[in-house]
Amino acid sequence: MKRIIFLIMTMAFVAIGCNKNLEQFTVTPSSLEFSGEAGSQTVTVTAGETWVLKINGGGSWLTTSKTYGKSSGQVEVSVTANSPAERTAEIVFSCAGQSVKVAVKQAPGTAEETVEKGEFYPEPTSGIEVDPVCPNADKPCTIIFKPASDNPLYGHAGELYGHFGVVVDGEWKYVPSDWGVADEKVHFKKVADNYWEFKMEPSIREYFGSGETPVTKIALIVRSEDGNTKSHDEDQFCSVIDDKYKAEEFTPDPLVTKKLPEGVKHGINYNTDGSVTFVFYDKDTAGKSHKYCYIVGDWNEWTRKTEGAMYYDGSQGCWWITLDGFDADKEYRFQYRLGNTSGTDTYVSDPYTEIVYDQWNDQYIAGVPAFPEGAKQLVSAFQINKPEYAWKHKDFKVEDKNDLVIYEMLFRDFTTSQDIEGAMAQLDYIENLGVNAIELMPVQEFDGNLSWGYNPNHWFALDKYYGTREEYKDFIDECHARGIAVIIDVVYNHATGSHPWAKMWWDGANNCTAENNPWFNVVAKHEFNVYHDMNHENAMVKEHVKRSLEHLLTEYDVDGFRFDLTKGFTQNNTLGDVGAWGRYDQSRVDILKGYADHIWSVNENAVVIFEHLADYSEEKVLAEHGIKLWRNMNGTYRSAVNGGSGDFSGSYENNLYGGWVSYMESHDEERLCYGAGADASSVTWGICGTLTNWSSDITMAADGAFFSAKNVTFKADDMFKIRKVGEWNDAFNYGASTKGYKLPLNTEYKLTLGSGSQDMAVPAAGTYDVYFSLAAEKVWLMEAGKRPADPSVTPGGGAAEDPLTVAMRRAGASAAFFLTVPGPKMIWQFGEIGYDYSIDYNDRTGEKPVVTDQYMAVPARKALYDTYAALLKFRRENPRFFDSDASFTWTPSGNLKKITCTVDGKSFHVVGNFAKNQTSYTVPSGTWTDYINGGTVSGSITLKEGEFRLLTK
Structure with a gap:
């Protein structure tokens, strides 16, 4: 008892002593x-023991003569000359x-604001300045790129990106x-030759969306745009002043291990x-696993709270938590915050x-709520009572998969509104x-807004840029009302770095998934991969793909899928050997x-299409x-449309009935x-x-x-x-009929046009004059100084026609x-009206002009649309001609092509003239x-260039 009293008295004495020091x-x-x-002032500190100070919000303009003391004393506080803006800070003494x-x-003040370089700054040889x-x-900055003459990007003619x-x-984050x-978020603007800027x-903080991360x-x-050329081999760095956020001190809740509830799946379980x-794997x-996992969202201010600390089931490799108290009719947004060993x-x-x-792209989409403060990058959401869609045509099904005529559509470039609403307004045109x-080209959530869609980051969500979930369903239901199936192009070969699985184990230094990532191959297994290659032998990848396919079939009532790049669904490494x-790859087939x-277990009538392009032996099995x-x-x-004859046999070969989805x-x-309607x-x-190289030309001059x-x-x-300068286009590509043909000297030679043309040779080394007649489609290799006689040109017959009319007729044939x-x-899309903007117009995947109304007002283009419509009407009215037991024979090559098909005592016959002149045919x-055209036909007929007849009896 005495000892207890003594301890109490001692503690009281110490407390009194401490209070005395605090006072x-x-x-x-x-x-x-x-x-x-610039100036200085003095602060007086009175203290009975050690004290320290720190500066909040000052930066390099505010300094103190000391940062701590062991007793009372004075501190000199100094400031530099100020620029024309007030500055504030605080000094905290403890x-x-x-x-x-x-x-x-x-x-x-009046001083120019100057800032010295920090610890890190790009090397001069990189050409980068900040x-x-x-x-x-918390302020903007400008990245300036001025490459020196020895920089790989000096004189770069294309676009540049950061x-x-x-x-x-030590790791790259928030990339x-x-x-x-070619993403606008990192696009440099050209100021002058070898001078580029990015603002x-x-x-800086808002640009990266780094939130409270210092x-x-x-x-x-x-x-460069394709990433094959870069300014510097080594990463460049720049120091940044951050007065707002310091490294957060956070002590996570103790890890609690707990078995997953029975019957739950990965993801959101209602x-x-x-x-x-x-449930999060x-x-x-x-x-x-990561050190901890917190769920944060609209209901908890997006902060890590004890109530959001998730349990971990080590046997299943999953974090999980069950939460209640939600408004069942409200949508809640949320994320997972995973704790790294580095403390981030x-x-x-x-x-x-x-x-x-x-975080970055929703601001450009009308009607999307503001991105939540405290969240970062991409955010998920759930709603207990999801709106039920009232399908009107749920009973629609594909009747004959072998008779599909599919219209490939990119919402972005199909109408000027670039969305589902615009596409629905054009369904009469399609019908x-x-x-x-x-x-539909890929509509599963992809990076950015303006894209082809082959850069997916989530597979259960559809991209909001095109429309709402209800609008997707409206489009599909309306298509079904018109007897049109809807197939979705799906991309499972790869995912971007925005995919949550990619972000979980990421190698920032090399900008790729880390070696310990279970779902991705750090190095792709094949030559043509883009983004990050999925491992389709991983059981969870298979489960995820199957669940997403099932979701699209049941939630959106889609009728099937076109799989992108299925040849890449393999772990067999063939890098360097296309x-x-x-x-044949049995593992891939399986x-x-x-x-x-x-897919067929969910909908037995669903269409399954692969972009496979592998050996016939494997395609036959599939x-x-x-x-x-x-x-x-x-x-x-293309060769046939552009003036060549073409060989169409690949559209129907190997007797693999219904196995191919052919496309022109x-x-x-x-x-x-493209190029077919130009005046040559x-x-x-x-x-x-x-003699020069295959990427440049010796220009020929008009010469009589x-x-x-x-x-x-x-x-x-x-x-x-001989070609159109700078362009490989079948309409403007002339050569020999056989490769390496040696041209005779001072004699005409009849050229071959299009994809079948071959390289020509000279009889011997020397200096020659080369003459080319477009009208006669001939070339003369002449001794220097000699000139051939003007060629005689036999007219093709009939009145002269403009090139566009001929081109559209050849397209119809x-x-x-x-x-x-x-x-x-x-x-x-728009092949039926002869769309002729190149695929490379505004960059390969860039937006293309929408010209439907303008083109439909051109008689030759409207005639092509009508030709397509008539041919498709013929298919609908005569399905038996396209069954497997019909007798189909054809001559798919040469200038005069023919088809004959017979079934049930009926026949049709197609003949087309692909020569450059009119011809007669019996x-x-x-x-x-x-x-x-109507009427009856027998005996001999005359066909113009590019004209065809579809005859029945």
Whole structure:
């Protein structure tokens, strides 16, 4: 008892002593005010023991003579000359648990604001400068790129893009765009030759969306659009002043391990009692997880609170938590905050979310709520009572998968509004054309807003830029009302760095998924991968893909899928050997059959199409399983439209009935009519070949009846062609009929046009004059100084026609030898009106002009639309001609092409003239009905260039 009393008395004495010291701790004055000039003032500290100070919000303009003391004393506070803006800060003095603040204010001055470089700044050889040299995180800055003559990007003619990140614990974070992507968020503006600028605004912190993460160092590189050329081999860095946020001191709640509830799945689980269970997988290839996981959202101010600390089930590798108290009719947004060993957090969305909110891109979409403060990057959401959609045509189904005529559509470029609403307004146009399916280019959530969509970051959510979830359903339901199936192009070969799985284990230094990431291959297994290659042998990847496919089938009532780049669904490494990549791969076949079988387990009538383009042996196995394979016929049909003859046999070969989805053009190929309507007489012609190189030309000059190039020196082994200067286009590409043909000297030679043309040679090394007659389609290799006689040109017959009329007629003939061939077919949007802006207009994946109304007002283009509509009407009215038991024979090559098909005692016959002049043709015996033009036909008929007839009896 005495000991207890003694201890109490001792503690009281100590407490009295401490209070005495605290009473003695004072700092005067409590505020300091400076003019705009540089100056100093004194602060007096009275203390009985050690004290320390720190400056909040001052930066380099405010300094103190000391930062601590062991007893009372004075501190000199100094400021630099101020620029024309008031500055404020505070100095916090601390002693024995007590703090005293001194406010500091400096009036505006007249000095130029100068900032010294911080610890990090780009190397001079990189060509990168930052203005100001040590920027403030809460102000904008400008990245300037002025490459020296030895810089790889010196004289760069294309666009330039940045690769930026906030450096946190040595890793790149908050990278706004993937490498090699033409993203406006990182697009440099050209000021002058070899002078580029990028403005990081409204502030560095807001640009990166880094939230409360301290921004003290940013990483930067300048690159070409494709990423193949960059400003510097080593990452460049710049120090940043951050007066607002310091490294957060956070002590996580103790980790609690707890078994997952029975019956829950990865993602968002809605329970019968109104609660919601969130399950988030987190286990790397070594079996390790993050230190902690908190769920943060609209209901808890987006902060890590004890109630949001998730349990961990080590046996399942999952964080989980069940929460209640939600308004069942309200949508709640949320994220997971994963604790890293470095003390930082990774913010990720739920990969199973059905809607994604985007910190950077939602501001450009009308009607989307403001991005929540405290959240970062991409945010997921849930709603207990999701709105029920009232389907009007739920009973729609695809009746005959082998008779599909698919219209490939990109919402962005289909109408000027770039959205679902605009596309719905054009459904009369589609219905009148006569297709029975629409294939939407990827609509699963992708990076940015303006995209082809092959850069996915979530697979359960549809991209909001095109419309709401209800509008997607409206579009599909209305298509079904018109007898049109809706197929979605899905991208599972890869994902961008915005995908939550990619962000969980990320190698910031190399801008790729980390080696311990279980879902991705750090190095792709094949040559043609983009973004980050998925490992489709991973069980969770398979489960995720199957669940997302099932979700699209059941939630959106889609009728099938076109899978992008399915040849990449393999772990067999064929890097460096494209041929090996295409060879039969049983593991790939098994994976792909598994996905198809799951689709059919949900909807047995669903369409499954692969962009596979592998060896026939593998495609045959897949086709026999019920899968349709893309069949690229662009080159030969483009040749036919552009003046060549073309060989269409690939549209129907190997007797694999219904196995191919053939297409004359697709989103990925040059437009069928590009260049076809140009007046070739106005073209600048040139000689291209190894005498210079295949990427440049010797320009030919107009020379009477010729185009000529004089005094051209050839080596003995030089090869060359004649083409439109600077362009490989079948309409303007002339050569020999056989490769390496040696031109006779001083003698005419009849040229071959289009994709079938071959390189020409000279008989011997020397200097020659080259003459080219467009009208005669001939070339003369002349001794220097000699000139050939003007050529005689035999007219093709009939009145002269403008090139566009001829081109559209040739396009119609090509369509006739495409749409009357059995099996599924695909049309790229606006091919039916001869769309002729190049695929590379405004960059390959950039926005293209919408010209529907203008083109439909042009008689030749409207005639092409009517031709497509008539051919598709013929298919609908005569389905038996396209069944597997019909007798189909054809002559798919040469200038005069023919088809004959017979079934049930009925026949149709197609003949088309692909020569450059009119020709006569004797139809098969009997009297035929001209399906398109009306009337009867027998005996001999005359066909103009590009004219065809569809005859029936």
